[in-house]
Amino acid sequence: MSVKIALAGNPNSGKTTLFNALTGSNQFVGNWPGVTVEKKEGRLKGHKDVIIIDLPGIYSLSPYTLEEVVARNYLINDRPDAIINIVDGTNIERNLYLSTQILELGIPVIMAVNMMDIVKKNGDEIRIARLGEKLGCEVVEISALKGTGITEAVKKAVAIAQTKTVSEIKHEFCKEAEEIIQRVEDKLSGIVTDGQKRFFAVKLLEKDEKIQTQISSMPDIAEDIKELEEKFEDDTESIITNERYCYISSIIGDCVKKNRAGKLTLSDKIDRVVTNRWLALPIFAIVMWVVYYVSVTTVGTFATDWTNDVLFGDIIPPAIENILVSVNCAGWLEGLILDGIVAGVGAVLGFVPQMFVLFIFLAFLESCGYMARVAFIMDRIFRKFGLSGKSFIPMLIGTGCSVPGVMASRTIENDRDRKMTVMTTTFIPCGAKLPIIALIAGALFDEASWVAPSAYFVGIAAVICSGIILKKTKMFAGDPAPFVMELPAYHMPTAGNIFRSMWERGWSFIKKAGTVILLSTILLWFLMSFGWADGSFGMLEADQLDSSILAVIGNFIAPLFKPLGWGDWKMAVAAVTGLIAKENVVGTFGILFGFAEVAEDGTEIWGQLAGSMTAVAAYSFLVFNLLCAPCFAAMGAIKREMNNPKWFWFAIGYQTGLAYAVSLCVYQIGNIISGGGFGLGTIVAVILMIGFGYLMVRPYKESRTLNAGQKAMVPAR
Ligand code: GDP
DSSP: OOOEEEEEEESSSSSHHHHHHHTTTTTEEEEEEEEEEESEEEETTTEEEEEEEEEOOOSSSSSHHHHHHHHHHIIIIIOSEEEEEEEGGGGGGHHHHHHHHHGGGGOOEEEOOOOHHHHHHHHHEEEEHHHHHTTEEEEEEOOOOTTTHHHHHHHHHHHHHHHOOOOOOOOOOEEEEEEHHHHHHTBBTBBOOGHHHHHHHHHHHTTTTHHTTSSSSSSOOHHHHHHHHEEEOOOOHHHHHHHHHHHHHHHHHEEEOOOOOOOHHHHHHHHHHTTTTTTTTHHHHHOOOHHHIIIIISSHHHHIIIIIIIIIIIIIHHHHHHHHEEEEEEEOHHHHHIIIIHHHHHHHTHHHHHHHHHHHHHHHHHHHHHHHHHHHHHHHHHHHTTGGGGGHHHHHHTTHHHHHHHHHHHOOOOOHHHHHHHHHHHGGGGGGGGHHHHHHHHHTTTTTTTHHHHOOOOHHHHHHHHHHHHTSSSSTTTTEEEEEOOOOOOOOHHHOHHHHHHHHHHHHHHHHHHHHHHHHHHHHHHHHHHEEEETTEEEOOOGGGGHHHHHHHHHHHHHHHGGOOOOHHHHHHHHHTTTTOEEEEEHHHHHHTTTTOOOOOOOGGGGHHHHHHHHHHHHHHHHHHHSSSSOHHHHHHHHHHHOOOOHHHHHHHHHHHHHHHHHHHHHHHHHHHTTTOOOOHHHHHHHHHHHHHHHHHSOOOOOOOOOHHHHOOOOOO
């Protein structure tokens, strides 16, 4: 029979490092069923029958974040055979808050105090045996990074799993609280097993509604709650949190000896500079500039250009063409393979080298401990409009390419913040949108220098306004997630961990390119390449795009865009081909205006474009393309990060809807300002703007405040 061991601990306690060390490459990474929270499972190296489950990093077993709910549902319903509670030895006091809850679950627990290498280097002392006695469970010292003590820890975990040794709950709250907890425990007889009584009794006293759905019948404990609240003159949740902290302080004094004596650790010294009020932002700007410079503009661009122009330009297509010609392949099939599959998937895979370079940097910054500081620095600014400090990185990366940008949102633990970031990151103009900006600026605005900055401004404004508006909806309402992030000690990450992290992120994208993106590009290729020319249906020449099925569709949907000022089918078709890759927009215009090939900014067609629409309409077209659904590759990334069709479509619908509304307002209002006529569209635009104003200023939805435990954890330096 296989043994299931769950790893539970705070974020940054070293769970991933331990998990990787224990499972090696025998792991499966996915998502917990139905939610985007990462799920990792693997077999213990050399022991096929021991399964290790990495639970999401959490600070407590409360129901406030999706991670907490996922972790505790697993612990309550699936009941692993044993839990390894991994505790950051450099931050033991805060970590024990979760431990006291885990010990109440009635599951065999072994505590692994991690980062012992740092603890020792700092000259601190943790009395492991004493801690074990106080907590009532076995405690071992480990260093997940160095690999010390981990074999012993897992051996002990397997042993207690096999003997089913549930630790005795040694921790006690004050007498009055214990009496009431005991009373509720008695009422739970027959409803939950004896081992689980304390956990459920405490959670029920905390008025945790989600836990009530986990038990078959709900005992009447209203009187007990009332009595507890009256005795302590506080609400039950705060009472229990305080009791936990009192208990933890009592054992810390006995078991942990800090060698501080006014001495600052190296990490503290670095932090004095890096998180300094005045230096933090400039240092951060320099670090990100280096990352960006290397991964987006130099090495990354070189690699991506090489993949696009050489590998998928000069090498693969001619080679495949030769093969196809040599086997006398039918013209349409050759077109499908070369122009559809190879070109489409090639365009997507072209991003891969750039992504890998970027992911190496991100993995490094993340695991050396700097990313935690960045989030901390940016948090104060970002929370003002409902996003987390961690949303900044995806957006910054998104200026290069939305695909790695969206994927970088993985580092955001809080589910709501992550979804919001995934939805809004693509508003920031990516590299591929720059040619569209150059085209419009050149053709209609005399290459005015304000056009490009204004595009970034529109993107940033869309992110900020979306943050404010969405946070006020029921879907995103809730506790303003506090900044409860540990600032781990700085250290040199191992190469293995960096490459593993890079590969995990990159590979999942490559898989997407092979499925959803492949199908989408084939479909679009078909719509562009077939049509009615010379009186019959068939495959078209490259310059016959205006006879294609896509043109028919373009004609059909063009009226939709009339209120936005660009109801011409060519515009509609250009916007649709932008879904393959935004660079395509300029190329499509080129073909539609009779050029087989145009420069990146479409200089050749500036004159014709200027003749076919007004400046206001062109700007509305630009805004629409900036904000609407991104390219297939980015949509693939959104789909993966959302991990739920409903959320995916909501994101795409929101982006496109917002793009439509903003473009409509730009055109209609701009038209009035530039002396155009007043019409139905103008009225709609005014109504939209009033509605928008209302959504921005209406009050936030009622939200439950956080439990005192989380508040208590906020002072992260
Ligand atoms: P998780 O968020 O709990 O999965 O934590 P990670 O495994 O990502 O670890 C957080 C950081 O601590 C990473 O940079 C690790 O390399 C580092 N780390 C983990 N275990 C140890 C350890 O035993 N000693 C040291 N010095 N660093 C560690």
